[in-house]
Amino acid sequence: MEEWNQERAERRDLETMRRIAHDALEFKDDAGAFDRYAIEHSLTVNEIVYYLNAYEYGKEEGLQAIRTPDIIPPDTVRQAIKTIGKMLDSHFEGRLPYRLTDEGTAIGLHEIRQRWQSGESFLFPVAQFRLTVASNHWHLYWIRKFDAWWPYSPPERGRKYTLKARAQQILEDEHGCFWG
Numbered sequence: 001m002e003e004w005n006q007e008r009a010e011r012r013d014l015e016t017m018r019r020i021a022h023d024a025l026e027f028k029d030d031a032g033a034f035d036r037y038a039i040e041h042s043l044t045v046n047e048i049v050y051y052l053n054a055y056e057y058g059k060e061e062g063l064q065a066i067r068t069p070d071i072i073p074p075d076t077v078r079q080a081i082k083t084i085g086k087m088l089d090s091h092f093e094g095r096l097p098y099r100l101t102d103e104g105t106a107i108g109l110h111e112i113r114q115r116w117q118s119g120e121s122f123l124f125p126v127a128q129f130r131l132t133v134a135s136n137h138w139h140l141y142w143i144r145k146f147d148a149w150w151p152y153s154p155p156e157r158g159r160k161y162t163l164k165a166r167a168q169q170i171l172e173d174e175h176g177c178f179w180g
Contacts, residue, residue, distance in 0.1 A: 004146045009047050010066055017063045021055035024048050046148070053151045058139055058161075061132045062151060069105035070133040077102045080129065084109065084167050091171045099123060106130045106141075109170065111179075126178050127152075127170050129163065137161035140169060142177035152177065 020043070027033035034045045054062040072080070081100045084107070088098060097112035110123035128141040128149050138161055141149040154160035155169060170178045 003044055004046050004148055006148050009050055009148075012067070014063055014067055017051045017067060018055070018060075020048055021051040021063065024052040025055075028052060046146075050148070050150065053153075057151045057153050058132075058137070061135060061137055062139060065130045065132060065139040066151070069130045071105055072102075072107065072131045073133070074102075076131065076133075077107060080107055080131075080163055083163055084129070087164070087167045087171065098126070103128070129166060135161075138163045138166045140166040 020041070023037065024034070027037070034048055037043070038045050038048055050066070051063065054066050056062070058065060081102070084100055088096065088109075099110045099112055101108040101110065107129040108125065109127040109129075111126050112121055113124045114121055125143045128143075130139045130141065131137070132139065140152040140154075142152050144150045152169065155165050159165055173179050
């Protein structure tokens with residue numbers, strides 16, 4: 001079975017995602033159990049961890065944010081882009097070229113980089129913010145090396161799901177997931 005397929009991982013129904021996450025909670029400290037479970041259920045280890053992380057970091061909302069993310073209202077997007085932009089500008093003092101994009105169900109943060117040989121600019125994905133509209137909870141994602149938007153754990157203290165708390169995590173980059 002191929003190692004990662006984002007579309008397949010997001011297409012599973014919520015009940016299946018929930019069952020996989022709950023099962024994985026039982027054996028999450030046993031690496032061998034992930035391999036056995038993956039084989040028994042025709043999954044990849046990454047799919048199991050994807051659902052487990054989404055559930056651990058956001059419970060039911062975390063799974064829904066990967067399966068059926070809410071469309072973010074335009075006014076909310078505009079305000080969120082202003083908020084994130086102010087935080088980035090203040091932190092990097094204008095030294096980091098970036099672009100924030102409205103992706104419908106997410107706000108994308110991209111670093112503007114230059115290609116070595118041609119000098120052309122390109123957008124390098126850094127993070128993605130998704131919103132559960134009903135609760136006003138923001139979910140943060142980072143891009144894995146195999147091009148998967150992966151759930152990022154919320155802060156341990158404070159108001160964990162606010163936009164500012166999630167944007168602050170990008171600036172602190174505690175695990176080297178965003179800047180490197």
